[in-house]
Amino acid sequence: MTDFKKLDRRQVLKFGAAGAAALGAAPLFYSRNAWAESFRNDPGSAKNVTLGFNVPQSGPYADEGADELRAYKLAVKHLNGEGDGGMMNTFQPSSLKGNGILGKKVTFTTGDTQTKSDAARASAKRMIEKDGALMITGGSSSGVAVAVQGLCQESGIIFMAGLTHSNDTTGKDKRRYGFRHFFNAYMSGAALGPVLEKEYGKERSAYHLTADYTWGWTQEESMRQFTEGFGWQTTAAVKTPVGAGDFSQYITPVLNSGADVLILNHYGKDMINSLTQAVQFGLRDKQVNGKNFEIVVPLFSRLMAQGAGDNIKGILGSTNWNWSLKDEGSSAFVKSFGAEYGNPPSMAAHTCYVQTLLYANACEMAGTFYPPEVIKALEGFKFDGMGNGATEYRAEDHQCFKDVLVVRGNQNPSSQFDLLEVVETTPRSQVEYDAKIFGGELGPYKV
Amino acid sequence: MDAIIIQILNGVDKGAAYALIALGLTLVFGTLGIVNFAHGALFMLGAFCAVTFNKIMTLSVKIKDESVTLFDAYKEEPYLKIWFGETGEALIDYAVPLSILFAIPIMILVGYVMERGLIRHFYRRPHADQILVTFGLAIVLQELIKASFGANPIPQAAPAILAGSANVGSWIGLGDTLVYPWWRLIYLGFSGLIIFSVFAFLQFTTYGMVVRAGMRDRETVGLLGINIERRFTIVFALAAVVAGVAGVMYTPILPPDYHMGMDFLVLSFVVVVVGGMGSLGGAVAAGFLLGIVQSFASMNEVKQILPGVDQIIIYLVAVVILLTRPRGLMGRAGVMEE
Numbered sequence: 198m199t200d201f202k203k204l205d206r207r208q209v210l211k212f213g214a215a216g217a218a219a220l221g222a223a224p225l226f227y228s229r230n231a232w233a234e235s236f237r238n239d240p241g242s243a244k245n246v247t248l249g250f251n252v253p254q255s256g257p258y259a260d261e262g263a264d265e266l267r268a269y270k271l272a273v274k275h276l277n278g279e280g281d282g283g284m285m286n287t288f289q290p291s292s293l294k295g296n297g298i299l300g301k302k303v304t305f306t307t308g309d310t311q312t313k314s315d316a317a318r319a320s321a322k323r324m325i326e327k328d329g330a331l332m333i334t335g336g337s338s339s340g341v342a343v344a345v346q347g348l349c350q351e352s353g354i355i356f357m358a359g360l361t362h363s364n365d366t367t368g369k370d371k372r373r374y375g376f377r378h379f380f381n382a383y384m385s386g387a388a389l390g391p392v393l394e395k396e397y398g399k400e401r402s403a404y405h406l407t408a409d410y411t412w413g414w415t416q417e418e419s420m421r422q423f424t425e426g427f428g429w430q431t432t433a434a435v436k437t438p439v440g441a442g443d444f445s446q447y448i449t450p451v452l453n454s455g456a457d458v459l460i461l462n463h464y465g466k467d468m469i470n471s472l473t474q475a476v477q478f479g480l481r482d483k484q485v486n487g488k489n490f491e492i493v494v495p496l497f498s499r500l501m502a503q504g505a506g507d508n509i510k511g512i513l514g515s516t517n518w519n520w521s522l523k524d525e526g527s528s529a530f531v532k533s534f535g536a537e538y539g540n541p542p543s544m545a546a547h548t549c550y551v552q553t554l555l556y557a558n559a560c561e562m563a564g565t566f567y568p569p570e571v572i573k574a575l576e577g578f579k580f581d582g583m584g585n586g587a588t589e590y591r592a593e594d595h596q597c598f599k600d601v602l603v604v605r606g607n608q609n610p611s612s613q614f615d616l617l618e619v620v621e622t623t624p625r626s627q628v629e630y631d632a633k634i635f636g637g638e639l640g641p642y643k644v
Numbered sequence: 645m646d647a648i649i650i651q652i653l654n655g656v657d658k659g660a661a662y663a664l665i666a667l668g669l670t671l672v673f674g675t676l677g678i679v680n681f682a683h684g685a686l687f688m689l690g691a692f693c694a695v696t697f698n699k700i701m702t703l704s705v706k707i708k709d710e711s712v713t714l715f716d717a718y719k720e721e722p723y724l725k726i727w728f729g730e731t732g733e734a735l736i737d738y739a740v741p742l743s744i745l746f747a748i749p750i751m752i753l754v755g756y757v758m759e760r761g762l763i764r765h766f767y768r769r770p771h772a773d774q775i776l777v778t779f780g781l782a783i784v785l786q787e788l789i790k791a792s793f794g795a796n797p798i799p800q801a802a803p804a805i806l807a808g809s810a811n812v813g814s815w816i817g818l819g820d821t822l823v824y825p826w827w828r829l830i831y832l833g834f835s836g837l838i839i840f841s842v843f844a845f846l847q848f849t850t851y852g853m854v855v856r857a858g859m860r861d862r863e864t865v866g867l868l869g870i871n872i873e874r875r876f877t878i879v880f881a882l883a884a885v886v887a888g889v890a891g892v893m894y895t896p897i898l899p900p901d902y903h904m905g906m907d908f909l910v911l912s913f914v915v916v917v918v919g920g921m922g923s924l925g926g927a928v929a930a931g932f933l934l935g936i937v938q939s940f941a942s943m944n945e946v947k948q949i950l951p952g953v954d955q956i957i958i959y960l961v962a963v964v965i966l967l968t969r970p971r972g973l974m975g976r977a978g979v980m981e982e
């Protein structure tokens with residue numbers, strides 16, 4: 198035992214230094230996962246945190262953007278402990294407490310992507326630099342997602358993508374700070390392929406009309422990979438400009454091409470127009486090679502089905518989620534969203550709501566807003582109760598893996614919202630792939 | 645052979661749409677000397693007259709939708725169907741052609757208000773000012789439509805009897821494989837009728853003769869004691885009606901959205917320039933020419949030789965024509981040359 202009466206100057210200095218070190222380190226020992234690093238938009242001791250919702254509020258996907266925004270507002274409400282809680286009641290394993298995120302009330306700022314990459318980057322930059330957004334989320338286009346994801350990586354801000362379906366988002370353009378809950382073109386092909394084979398047989402000739410940008414290219418590539426894989430021929434693959442309006446000059450060559458299937462790799466307004474016009478040109482009444490001519494739309498949404506009217510009836514496609522699902526999570530979300538807004542959520546709304554909850558939950562798990570730790574909490578995170586069955590955020594590419602729905606335009610809708618009939622729920626194992634096939638590098642945790 | 649005929653048919657059909665919009669543009673430019681960038685918005689307003697008329701025809705009573713159990717949802721039963729049964733359903737079915745009757749007075753009013761309220765203040769201003777103000781007006785109109793109807797296209801069905809395709813091949817002895825949508829054929833005929841009517845009005849009526857005289861020499865016509873300004877207002881309203889009814893009839897082909905006018909505007913200006921500024925005949929001829937050229941350039945056989953040519957062909961043709969005939973196909977000397 199130390200005899201304090203005999204302390205010399207050297208011993209006093211030693212004890213003093215040790216004591217100072219212990220005192221200095223004490224907060225780190227007593228607060229879980231506390232990080233000394235400073236980071237952009239660190240809320241520090243503020244009572245609120247701000248999330249940035251970057252959605253198309255104008256332009257061709259404005260209605261989809263409006264639905265995304267509704268979902269985000271609902272998610273904020275639920276995170277702050279208001280309303281009925283929605284999927285917070287079914288999400289497992291959950292660290293969410295209904296008192297905001299890490300005890301801080303959630304607020305938000307919004308931006309308009311206009312479905313233009315430069316406008317989307319500008320609004321995200323404004324939300325990060327001026328509004329102090331801690332996380333950016335939203336969007337209805339892969340071009341926009343890739344552009345904003347790149348900006349977020351440079352800025353050290355996490356990006357939880359909205360509706361983006363190109364393989365590139367979590368493939369060659371993947372980023373450490375970017376996460377996608379939505380499924381992708383490869384998964385659409387993998388889910389839809391076997392159903393097409395079963396419904397239309399192995400001997401078919403397909404004609405592709407493809408939107409000329411990143412999503413269209415990867416959608417066509419994936420559809421060709423799977424349909425050619427079981428024996429279909431590809432008669433032609435024609436790129437069409439985005440927003441062409443009148444597609445008649447692209448549809449007339451299909452009539453005499455010898456093809457008996459038209460695959461429309463179009464989305465949104467383009468899909469509504471090309472499908473409407475293909476039906477007007479009598480393609481669905483046509484017989485080629487002794488078979489009924491068929492039209493396939495690989496990526497479907499209820500909002501699009503609404504726009505296409507009766508033309509969508511009987512047409513096969515795939516979707517990320519549909520409000521008619523009967524699982525506990527979907528029901529909770531539809532009930533909550535329907536009570537708030539009077540109509541069911543779209544698949545874009547679903548993915549945006551889930552992304553917000555997942556980010557909040559990752560912060561709670563990490564015990565910090567420090568992005569590298571939040572990223573680590575999201576990587577490899579397995580969860581359920583969010584409407585798609587057991588789901589995993591794959592660490593290698595930040596792509597969510599879950600069951601995929603193959604749907605058909607409902608022939609006999611029971612309500613104005615009952616536009617898509619689920620033909621098959623393709624299990625996750627059937628749509629999984631090696632992360633290496635699409636290349637890309639995630640990049641560093643610290644930027 | 646089938647492929648060639650269908651491309652010609654498609655080209656003529658597209659050309660008719662271009663010609664119809666370009667006709668109104670040329671009419672306004674030829675008479676008032678105004679470069680009207682809001683003309684596409686008038687086409688869009690016409691289309692939304694059809695949407696509005698359809699909404700009126702399908703005004704409904706809300707009935708609780710018992711099939712939706714998770715929240716309170718309502719389905720709609722149109723009053724016309726409740727009151728008149730099958731006759732009511734038939735009226736709803738023919739909503740698009742009937743909406744022409746609704747669109748005409750509205751477009752006359754829109755044209756009159758636009759010309760008296762805004763355009764006339766810019767008659768003597770430079771073309772750049774006219775372009776700016778009419779472009780601004782187009783943006784205001786499309787944002788108003790977006791705020792009222794949303795951004796998504798709103799499909800409008802052709803009458804059920806005209807929803808399918810006509811067996812054009814069997815009409816000309818080429819078999820059953822050559823088909824073309826009934827409604828597009830009707831649109832083609834309708835365009836021809838409107839173009840003919842406008843020409844007949846200008847050519848064979850005294851009113852038209854005065855307008856043509858005003859197009860040539862406004863001052864002299866004024867010195868003869870004719871109120872040419874008032875006649876020009878009516879011409880502007882007529883151009884608005886032409887654009888409006890073209891928009892109405894186009895709705896079953898392309899579900900209307902707030903942006904559809906802008907999509908057509910640029911092409912229509914190319915048509916007007918290629919046809920010759922201020923030349924009605926030139927606008928019609930150029931519309932059909934460019935429609936057919938664009939249709940052929942979209943054939944896979946052509947694109948295999950010249951990839952992407954379908955995207956630029958209209959502008960290439962415009963460059964070639966303007967290099968060889970700087971005033972366009974039928975342009976008059978002195979128009980926009982000061």
